[in-house]
Amino acid sequence: MIKDLTNSRLDRQNILNNEIAVEEIQQKSGINGILWEGKIFVTREMTADFFEVDIRTISRYLEQNSEELSNNGYQVLRGKKLKAFLESAKNSGKDIYVPTKTTVLGVFDFRAFLNMAMLLSESEKARALRQLMLDIVIDLINRKTGGGTKYINQRDKNFIFSSLQEDNYRRSFTDALKNYVEDDRYKYAHFTDMIYVSIFREKAKEYKKILDLKANDKARDTFYSEILDIIAAYESGLAEEIKSKYEELGHVLSRKEAEDLFLKFESMSLWKPLIQRGRVKMASRDMALRDAFHYQLSEYIKPLDKDEYQKFLGVAGEELDKLMQENQGVLRRLKERD
Numbered sequence: 001m002i003k004d005l006t007n008s009r010l011d012r013q014n015i016l017n018n019e020i021a022v023e024e025i026q027q028k029s030g031i032n033g034i035l036w037e038g039k040i041f042v043t044r045e046m047t048a049d050f051f052e053v054d055i056r057t058i059s060r061y062l063e064q065n066s067e068e069l070s071n072n073g074y075q076v077l078r079g080k081k082l083k084a085f086l087e088s089a090k091n092s093g094k095d096i097y098v099p100t101k102t103t104v105l106g107v108f109d110f111r112a113f114l115n116m117a118m119l120l121s122e123s124e125k126a127r128a129l130r131q132l133m134l135d136i137v138i139d140l141i142n143r144k145t146g147g148g149t150k151y152i153n154q155r156d157k158n159f160i161f162s163s164l165q166e167d168n169y170r171r172s173f174t175d176a177l178k179n180y181v182e183d184d185r186y187k188y189a190h191f192t193d194m195i196y197v198s199i200f201r202e203k204a205k206e207y208k209k210i211l212d213l214k215a216n217d218k219a220r221d222t223f224y225s226e227i228l229d230i231i232a233a234y235e236s237g238l239a240e241e242i243k244s245k246y247e248e249l250g251h252v253l254s255r256k257e258a259e260d261l262f263l264k265f266e267s268m269s270l271w272k273p274l275i276q277r278g279r280v281k282m283a284s285r286d287m288a289l290r291d292a293f294h295y296q297l298s299e300y301i302k303p304l305d306k307d308e309y310q311k312f313l314g315v316a317g318e319e320l321d322k323l324m325q326e327n328q329g330v331l332r333r334l335k336e337r338d
Contacts, residue, residue: 005118005130009068012118013303014288016072016111020313021137026110029132033110034096036088041107043096047116051123061119062106073112077105141289144313149290150211153224155312162225166232173235180246181258190255191262195234198266199275200227200282201296210292226281230274234266241265276300285312 003011015021026040031050033040044062048055062069077085082105089096098105108116114133120126145152153159177187184190193203202210204219211222220228238261245261246253253261283297288304289312 003134005133006121010287010301010303012068012115013072015118015133015137016115017303017306018137018140018288018309018313019306020309021133021140022111022114024140025114025133025136028136029129031110031113033113034085034089034092034094036085040110041085042113043098044106044108046096047108047113051117051120051126053120053123057120057122058116061116065115065119069108069112069115072115073109074115075107075109077107078103141313150213150217150222152289152312153222153285156225158225159228162228162232163220166220166228166235169232169235169239172239176239176242177258180242181253182255184255187255187258191238191258194259194262195231195238198262198271199230199234200279200294202294210294211286211290212292224281224285226278230271230278233274238262238265284308289313 005012005015031040031042033042033046035041042050044058045055048058051058062074082103085105085107086098114129117123117126117129118133141149141152145155173191174188177191181187189204196202196204196207200207207213207219208217211219213219213222220231223231241261242253242258245257249257279297279300280302283294283300284302284304285308286292286294287301288308294301
């Protein structure tokens with residue numbers, strides 16, 4: 001998916017929240033600034049010089065995007081902070097122009113500097129830096145996931161437990177369909193799709209298409225742990241409801257009776273906060289990590305926070321990924337046990 005960072009705040013924030021990528025961008029971009037309080041800073045004048053634009057252009061973008069830039073590290077220094085910053089600049093040998101009577105000074109830390117590069121449409125150097133950012137982010141994710149993001153969900157420490165738990169409840173659900181709902185060879189796929197549509201608004205076939213999964217790929221192996229937990233709760237609850245309805249009526253449920261039972265079950269208010277959270281997790285993570293867009297969940301897409309990137313791309317995720325690879329046989333046997 002082609003990204004235009006100048007037009008998408010979501011895409012800009014996803015890069016800026018990815019601390020692993022930002023650190024790599026800083027190393028490879030060669031941006032030279034003033035080291036202060038453990039971070040690199042540049043002034044508005046330095047920023048204008050780097051991007052080869054007029055200082056008034058930088059000021060205009062600051063005015064138009066003040067909230068975003070401030071949230072990402074732009075700040076105005078005054079008093080003691082300004083004095084300390086100027087002292088650091090002097091000690092580092094940086095010759096920056098500051099009028100003698102200056103009482104305030106706007107500075108960008110590296111994240112805010114990248115944020116400005118993402119906004120500036122007039123600068124060729126900003127365009128080149130934007131391309132570098134996108135290339136580094138794509139390369140980083142490919143390196144961390146071995147060239148594919150299909151199973152990036154499994155780099156979460158909660159995945160194994162959620163997967164095994166859901167597998168158990170799945171058996172209870174299919175047993176309930178087998179024993180208490182009229183025979184229909186499509187009923188398992190049909191009611192599975194009803195669960196998926198209820199939780200994340202997509203049938204299994206639609207979901208697999210969005211993630212570009214192959215026919216023999218199991219959708220559940222690509223689900224995040226939070227989605228697996230909600231599915232497990234649905235399956236467990238529905239299995240009990242179907243069995244109870246069967247005992248109440250004294251006969252096997254028709255497909256219509258089972259569907260009505262499902263509709264009543266999914267309308268319970270307790271599901272609302274869980275489904276809301278699940279949709280945000282799925283849509284936002286897939287957009288940022290898999291470059292996959294869930295059209296039906298577009299309203300739920302938000303920038304990933306820093307902890308999310310650490311979970312799936314950080315050291316803990318790498319260690320878990322290695323453990324999963326080493327124990328594929330054991331996990332398969334656990335899921336296939338009687």
